[in-house]
Amino acid sequence: MRIAVCIKQVPATHEVSIDPETKRIQREGIASELNPFDLYAVEQAVRLVAEVGGEVVALSMGPRQAQASLREAMAMGADRAVLLSDRAFAGSDTWATSYALACGIRSLGAVDLVLCGKQAIDGDTAQVGPGIAAHLGWPQVTYVSAMTDVSAERIVVKRMNEEGYEVVELTLPGVMTVVKDINVPRVPTLPSVLASRRADVPVRTAEAVGADPEQLGLGGSPTRVVKINPPPPRQGKTEVVEGTAAECARRIVHELRRRSIV
């Protein structure tokens, strides 16, 4: 089984803010990390291949420095990694990003399964996984929390939803996005980290993966970010409630009642 794991290098988002003067996102000096949700996808791919044989290929679209995140995936056990990097990709929204990744996946040869984290923590859209599936014309299952039966042809999974879960059977090839419940990602060993630093991470251009430039970047993206603002501050002040437990309880429940909450 050949598994492509799509990963994203993200800024450590809790440090991101807007410069009050320029109204631009301040990125200088902000550390990057592998999107935390992608760790579960990488781990699951490595486990599946350990079970049924095959190869794990980590794939990302981004600037050159995203090679670091791909090396992290290799340190966790991915057999190889490919970075899609090209000015033509710049400004891609989720439509164009999923198109570029789908082209990258096709360029890897016969892929049986694509795994993604449930979403990236910078954009939080959860759109790229299903987008890749649509571009490839493959079936998909999102929010996978367990794989209960795995063979070379099909996988039975549990998928989380608001009321509980569904058991879904998917005939490969297909695309899945996974949630944190699915496994506990390994901590790479020092030798594997060192080996990944020496590993070759080839960089492919849009042309090399056969992507149509008209469908990439800003020009290929249906959506445009026209403005960014800091969020409005939370209204109101904090009332500190002190005293005995009974006194505090009366104050809070009075307030809940005033608001018709209880």
Add this chain to the structure above:
Amino acid sequence: MLTRTDAERRQWRNVWVVAELRPGEVKDVTFELLGAGRRLAEARGCELWCVLLGEGVCDLAAECFAHQADVVLAVDDPRLAGFVDDTYANALDRAIRTHRPEIVLCAATARGRALIPRVAVQTYAGLTADCTGLEIDPATGLLIQTRPAFGGNILATIQCADHRPQMASVRPRVMAPAAREPGRTGRLIREDLPADDVSAAARVIESVRDTTDTVRLADADFIVAGGRGVGGKKGFQLLRSFADLVGGAVGASRAAVDAGWVDYAHQVGQTGQTVQPRTYLACGISGQVQHLVGMQSSDLIIAVNREPDTPMMQLADYAVVGNLFEVLPAMMDEVRKL
């Protein structure tokens, strides 16, 4: 679809809401989408449509008309009984190509977030996830979409000028629901599901309601959440009793989940769920920023902590300085007196 001229764009008309359904039931988020959709339809001077996909869904049309839909488009077919992403996407894709809506709204639920990005790619439409604001630009007639990004640290305004439809997903509880007018009626359109649209590769074997430990954070009006200060599984039993008393759900910080006191399905925050209940009662949660971004839009935040200076206590509307194992039982006594 990519449109190149105003004449082409004018062929795309009306506002659609994709209903979130369960057997025999229209989920509340649908009425919230209809509320937002009604405003947009008024601003565009067009009709509001509600799209029902599933088995036996024609029976639910009346409820959608009552909640301000002018037209209900139903694909009512036993092959839509289970939610299979590509089958649902193909059915919606076909309806969009046939009827050409200008705007499509969908719930940002587990299903909606699986379905709508797929449809957006298939139809080459623009899609903005988790919108908190939807307006029509009076000058251009375009949909102005506002959404938080970077963990809630910025608000982005997004537009889709040339592709149609303009699509947006909206989380439950963000928009005000449409007014219900009993007896209001509209036009019902039924569409078929051609065999080509049915997935050959995916099937639902079983759908399980998790009733033993129901987690409905996204739907909950009241969330009682615990962190490290709750101290263990036993402490979460107290939170559970409180939640049961007020008809709420139990949430948790990552620290509590990683300690194994409560399942991941309860986790609120950056690597868990983002929630927006009317009331968020944070018990023994110090308030790491990764947790705060998942709950800071709650209407009312109450924090209980022995330490008065934690970030959660500073964010809260009411910061109760005290021992949660004394304050919570006392609050439950007060609620029972009502």
